[in-house]
Every structure is written in structure tokens, then in C-alpha cells.
Amino acid sequence: EAQVTQNPRYLITVTGKKLTVTCSQNMNHEYMSWYRQDPGLGLRQIYYSMNVEVTDKGDVPEGYKVSRKEKRNFPLILESPSPNQTSLYFCASSQPGYGYTFGSGTRLTVV
Amino acid sequence: QKEVEQDPGPLSVPEGAIVSLNCTYSNSAFQYFMWYRQYSRKGPELLMYTYSSGNKEDGRFTAQVDKSSKYISLFIRDSQPSDSATYLCAMKVGPGGYNKLIFGAGTRLAVHP
Numbered sequence: 001e002a003q004v005t006q007n008p009r010y011l012i013t014v015t016g017k018k019l020t021v022t023c024s025q026n027m028n029h030e031y032m033s034w035y036r037q038d039p040g041l042g043l044r045q046i047y048y049s050m051n052v053e054v055t056d057k058g059d060v061p062e063g064y065k066v067s068r069k070e071k072r073n074f075p076l077i078l079e080s081p082s083p084n085q086t087s088l089y090f091c092a093s094s095q096p097g098y099g100y101t102f103g104s105g106t107r108l109t110v111v
Numbered sequence: 112q113k114e115v116e117q118d119p120g121p122l123s124v125p126e127g128a129i130v131s132l133n134c135t136y137s138n139s140a141f142q143y144f145m146w147y148r149q150y151s152r153k154g155p156e157l158l159m160y161t162y163s164s165g166n167k168e169d170g171r172f173t174a175q176v177d178k179s180s181k182y183i184s185l186f187i188r189d190s191q192p193s194d195s196a197t198y199l200c201a202m203k204v205g206p207g208g209y210n211k212l213i214f215g216a217g218t219r220l221a222v223h224p
Binding site: 004031040041042043045048050058090092096097098099100101102103104105 | 117119145147152153154155156157160199201206207209211212214215216217
């Protein structure tokens with residue numbers, strides 16, 4: 001089944017403790033992206049990647065890092081999480097001419 | 112002003128009603144328009160993908176784009192309780208996967224039996 005897999009689905013952590021949210025797609029898509037979704041603000045792009053080793057900032061990149069060492073994987077790293085990063089995170093992938101395929105989401109709470 | 116405006120609702124309708132969901136936008140360069148459906152605790156899933164102006168139909172769903180008015184709509188005929196979800200409009204200027212997708216905030220729809 002074609003899909004984007006994110007882990008974990010739920011995560012509660014403390015301020016300052018580094019964490020990684022993994023994302024993997026099995027569709028051989030070149031383009032991958034991370035979004036956060038907050039009430040009233042909708043989906044906002046954090047980082048995106050056009051291919052292996054090619055990444056760039058989206059609209060809200062502060063406090064996040066990404067890497068793209070393999071085509072299928074695009075992890076999101078929070079080096080020192082803060083409470084304002086409490087949100088619902090989605091990874092997505094796509095091919096030209098098509099819409100995005102989203103993962104099921106990671107609900108992160110930073111206390 | 113946001114690039115894409117969408118009424119957050121909630122919109123509550125009886126089963127069998129025709130539902131109209133709408134978005135307005137300000138960037139006249141947008142050419143590709145999408146509607147996503149998002150169930151609670153799930154990721155958005157693509158419902159409709161259209162290019163430029165006109166209508167596109169898929170089963171009970173019709174997407175309509177009016178570029179002159181910068182206005183897009185999604186119509187749901189014979190609505191079902193299973194249509195209860197948040198509907199997100201999205202748009203971009205080009206077809207490439209790298210073209211940035213701009214989302215509306217989403218409209219929450221509840222279809223009651």
C-alpha cells in the first residue's frame with residue numbers, strides 16, 4: 001500500500017530534550033515536506049526537500065532541522081523543543097502534477 | 112490578509128443535503144487547486160485536483176474554480192454522515208511537486224442523520 005509513515009503518533013516531552021520524528025514514504029516520491037497544524041492557523045510548511053541532500057526552509061523553520069540522506073526518509077529534528085512547538089505535525093510527499101500524500105500525523109506536546 | 116481564506120464553520124447539515132464549501136484567494140498566479148478531506152486524528156487526503164477554471168466532477172463531489180473572482184468551491188451532493196470531516200482547500204502556482212502548496216484553514220462539516 002502506497003503510504004507515508006510517521007512515528008511516533010503521540011509524543012509528550014519536556015522542554016529542551018532533543019527529539020526526532022521519523023517519516024518514510026514507499027512511493028519513490030522526490031518531494032517531501034513537513035507541516036505543522038494549529039487551530040485557526042491551518043497547515044504551515046516547516047521544511048521541504050526536492051530530492052536527496054536538497055532541503056530548504058518553509059514558512060516556520062525556526063527551532064527545527066531536517067535531513068534527507070535517502071529518498072524515502074525525511075526526519076524532523078527538534079534540537080531543543082519549547083512549549084510553542086506543541087502542535088500536530090504532518091509529513092507529506094508528492095510527485096509533479098499530483099497532490100500531496102500525507103502521513104497520519106504526530107501529536108507533540110512539550111511541557 | 113491571508114493568501115487563502117476559508118470559513119472555519121462549523122457547518123452542520125442534515126443527511127442528504129447539498130453542501131457548498133468555499134475558499135477565496137488573493138494570488139492571481141495560482142493555477143492548481145485542490146480539496147483535501149481530513150478526518151479527526153488523521154492526515155489530510157486528496158479529494159479533488161483541478162487545473163485553472165471550470166468544473167470537475169467525481170461521484171458526489173464537484174469542484175468549481177472561478178479564477179476571475181478568485182473563488183473556488185466544493186459541492187457535495189447527497190451528503191452522508193461519513194462526509195463529516197474538515198475540508199481544506201489548497202492551491203499552488205505550478206504543477207511541480209516543489210511548487211509550494213498554500214492551504215486554507217479548513218471548514219469543519221458535520222452531517223447528521
